[in-house]
Amino acid sequence: MSTRILEVRNLVTSFKTDRGIMKAVDGVSFHVEKGEILGLVGESGCGKSVTSQSIMRLYDEKNLVRYEGEVLLEGRNLMKLPEHEMQHICGKEIAIVFQDSLSSLNPVFTCGDQIMEALIIHQGMSKKEAKERAIEMLRLVGIPSPEKRFNQYPHELSGGMRQRVMIACALSCQPKLLIADEPTTALDVTIQAQIMELIVELNRKLQMGVILITHDLAVVAETCNRVAVMYLGQIVEEADVNTIFDNPRHPYTMGLLQSIPRLEGERARRLHVIQGTVPLLNQIPKGCRFRPRCPYAADICQSEMPELRQISDTQFVRCWHVEHIHNGR
């Protein structure tokens, strides 16, 4: 237990929207060990970003969302913390790299300013110390001529450079947990590889736990220790990385795996081979949420929702027919 950095129990995130309450995340539980990389995968819109941002309680609780469940950071329930204590956790203990680097950096401040901010807040550094450290961070994440980049604005940098600035921001205070939300989507392949290498290296060096959200199963296979597969706001399968690839048991996971191109060297870009599309949040089917798209669906799938069940030491599956379904690959 002592090595467990993060434990999420029954997390529910509901948005209050014009069309009513939308449960974007519905009863998600998982954990991250020290020095471990947990992959979080699933099609677009299944709640990966919402899950990760809910862990840090980033959505406006007064107007926009309601959270339920527990998020334990080394045993401390973050959901119960008052706002000012949460401020000491965010950026210091847990840091996040957002999906879209252009919209996530403030356009009117320089990159340097935005990296220094966390250092000044959490480490009590003076401006001068923070600047030195920020430049050091820029160098660490592989940005050439960091002194120059320090004074540039986000829109002046390329997507890859901006993503690195975000990583520098996130890592500046050496967090215990890093959440990387598709840190490499939209970047070209070599830069993707460099950034992933950097994250893995820091994960080993600092024994930092990582939640890696990605569409790219090849990246998952190379970097993650364990994988959680999400579908429509729920985890449908969780297992160590080898089991997920060699012995997936949920029809959705199998579908995802089948959509990986088999040709050597060609990478999976978007996963859309599974028939049908993800339903909207206000049209969630009764019973098993994957039923309308599932080739194995039976009567019980329509009437009752399966629970996430443990089927071996390391594998959890949310499906009525685990016993009958075998890897169709």
Added chain:
Amino acid sequence: MRKYIIKRLLTLIPVLFVVSIAIFLLIHLTPGNPAAAMLGDLATPEAIARLSESLGFNDPLPVQYFRWLSGVFRGNLGTSLFIKGSMIQILRNHLVPTLQLTSYSILIATLIAVPLGILAAVKRGRMPDQVISMFSIVGISLPSFLLGLGLILLLSVKLGLLPSSGYHPISEVGWATHLRYMAMPSIALGSIEAALMIRMTRSSMLEILGSDYIRMAKAKGVPRFKIFMKHALRNALIGIVTVVGLAFMSLLAGATVTESIFNIPGIGKLTLNSVMRRDYQVIQAVVLMVSLTNVLITLIIDLIYGLIDPRVRLGQ
């Protein structure tokens, strides 16, 4: 920044060219002989011919255009059929009261609207937001003359606090009296403008508060107050400057109704009177002036954008 300013100035040239043609055509687009239109229904053909000749309406259009344009460059904007003095003089006399009324109202509007708009956004959906939104809807739908008349009834007729109408220049009566006379029209106009500005400020602030970079700031552990004051406000300023600039433009063209109710001899009243007596040359000069000031204000707004937003300054 210098490069940006120069670029911005260069783009003005085609704009001004188009504007000048449009204004010139203003007179010539009136159906029939413009001289006849000016003189009205009872004019004799001889009088019309004489006026046409003296104003050069018989020459080909391009000749007239260049004559007019070169006149404009030399400060000759034509002559009024009814008001004595040079056109520049006439414009200046009427522009001063309008400029004062505009400045005071915008000042009042900004002081009311920006804090309230931000407050409404921050407290979205809750009591303060609902109250503020209600007031702003009332303000938007309220005709300005009604508010003006209401204020006169209350503050001047009932309470006797302020003079009901009239304009007195600072040079003649000093600041105190001048402001006493300007107070009511400025409040009337300022409140209406404020109503609109509140809505724009609120929505631009709301958009910013829901943006990724605000959540990113929160994710770095930036305290709430600082998120508002540093991360959000700077971005919101871009929208606020736009709103203030637009308000300025619309008021400078003359708040005709307000100027009439409070009897302020501004551009609005000049336009109204000139339209009624078909004093086309004055109308043309007013439109020219309003267009030029609008171009100028747009330029100023753009320069302020450049100061606030590096994306504008560094150019894309």
